[in-house]
Amino acid sequence: MDSSLPRLWLSRLSPDGMRKERAGIDRRPWLVLGVLGILLAGAYFYFSPKQPTPSPGPVEEEIFLATDCSQDVTKGLNRLVARADEGSTILLEPLGCYRVDGTISVEDKRNLTIEGNGATLDGSRVPGERSRRHIRVRGGADLTMRNFTILGSRCAQPPCEGPGLSEMERQHGIAVENVAGMLIERMTIKNVWGDFIYISQKGEGERPSDVVVADSYFRNSGRQGIAPSGVVRLEVRNNVLVDAGRSVFDFESEGGGATDVLLVDNDIVRPDNATLNVGCADRGTGVPLNEGPIVLTGNRIYQGMLQVDTACGGQEELSEQLNVVVEDNTDNLDGEPAESASIGAPTARGSSGSGT
Secondary structure: OOOOOOOOOOOOOOOOOOOOOOOOOOOHHHHHHHHHHHHHHHHHHHHOOOOOOOOOOOOOOOOOOOOEEEEEOHHHHHHHHHOOOOOOEEEOOOOOEEEOOOOEEEEOOEOOEEEEEEEEEEOOOOOOOOOOOOEEEEOOEEEEEEEEEEEOOOOOOOOOOOOOHHHHOOOOOEEEEOOEEEEEEOOEEEEEOOOOEEEEOOOOOOOOEEEEEEOOEEEEEOOOOEEEOOOEEEEEEOOEEEEEOOOOEEEOOOOOOOEEEEEEOOEEEOOOOOOEEEOOHHHOOOOOOOOOOEEEEOOEEEOOOOOEEEOOOOHHHHHHHHOEEEEOOEEEEOOOOOHHHHOOOOOOOOOOOOOO
16 A cells, blocks of 8 residues: 555444445544644633622521501511611501510611601500500600601500509600600601600610600500700790600609700690609709700690699799799680691701700
């Protein structure tokens, strides 16, 4: 055979004669080149700079809340509040009904608004524990709650069957603790075992300050109406307060008393106890309780008398020891203001006054 011809392999296949022979070219050089190419490509990818793999971003949880009071949404609302950023507004469903068997907690939030749109937080379905607050606000600054109803589990027409007041008296409508700036307006709070609104300093936190309660309707509390302690600059104006179980405005001596308080232009119906009760630091030793005045003025009392009580020995000591001013109030009025009488236009932030 001529050696100058390319080498061919002849393969005799299948004795049936369908394919008599197969010709092929020697592929060994190409195989070597292919292996070398694979090795070079692998080396390139192995030694070349690696681009970092992007990590997946946070997955935002969708929160679905029943707005017909068909199920308890306490946990869902708390998750919604907890993840709200500074400057956020939480919008409740217009006229929605949110069943809340526990406590809604607002902790260390700044510039947060809860806009109720006429919704209801219904806490009446279960009695709850003694220390349940329907809403507890702790720390933070520049907060607003507006235009929704809080229903407690106390019966609407006392005397109530079931648990006694001592077992339930800390179930406040809203508890405000160590907050620097809060507006509560156009709210309705009914049938709570504790106070309508409780304002206090807790632990080593700052004293609560710059709190405004305005244009709201409160009815049927087991304990006090508005109960501040240790507050600095508080204004309570143009509210209707009906059937407070004890004192309508109750200033406790804990927390250093109160500074710059104005209680003005409120309608008070059937006060069961004092219109204004002021505790005394050091049990009447002559040490003034309040750094600035508590002013009770321009209020109207229906179906009851104006009564001011102190734990310091009587009204004769009010001006000197407790720094309290009571003037231009009217009592023994007939009738009762309508629930809508207190609801006014939204208040611009920063419009609060002082008791001076």
